[in-house]
Amino acid sequence: ILNVEQSPQSLHVQEGDSTNFTCSFPSSNFYALHWYRWETAKSPEALFVMTLNGDEKKKGRISATLNTKEGYSYLYIKGSQPEDSATYLCAFHMGADGLTFGKGTHLIIQP
């Protein structure tokens, strides 16, 4: 059974502050680590797919890092805005299997 753990489960951040949260996953049989952003009443939207140890990816104010040897990834949001409020999911891909999702970090940005 694969366990993908995300922490914290929920997070309240003041507008303008920066924040980060964690995804931990099995370090064996790694193929890819995905991050998705999921707004209420919408479908999950892909942010990043990372495959190499040490990968760093960036999209605007959001960035992510990957450590496959120790089995964790961080997602960073710089200068949080109200539109960043969403649930952020990470998902582990172990070769031919589909994605195994974590339970997500529910982020609320307070104006």
Place this chain on the structure above:
Amino acid sequence: DTAVSQTPKYLVTQMGNDKSIKCEQNLGHDTMYWYKQDSKKFLKIMFSYNNKELIINETVPNRFSPKSPDKAHLNLHINSLELGDSAVYFCASSQGPPGQPQHFGDGTRLSIL
């Protein structure tokens, strides 16, 4: 243009009925998936299809059967619906190797009375 579309958006039906949820993608992707969002909001993989071949099949009841008439469609058929089948079902698609991002539909909320 909706990339991954599911129909219906809502489905309310009686226990014991048979129902289908349709999924279509216009992205030209070669792999499609079905996920179930359980009562704890957890997304779990059910099936995936690659070029009309089932490549994974998680431990779901055999009352659930994916049907893919062509590369752009992966429908989910459910026989003898049970109360525990109430959930939101998401279809997704991706291109090529597993390291590509998946594109999700908006979900189908299934409610069993």
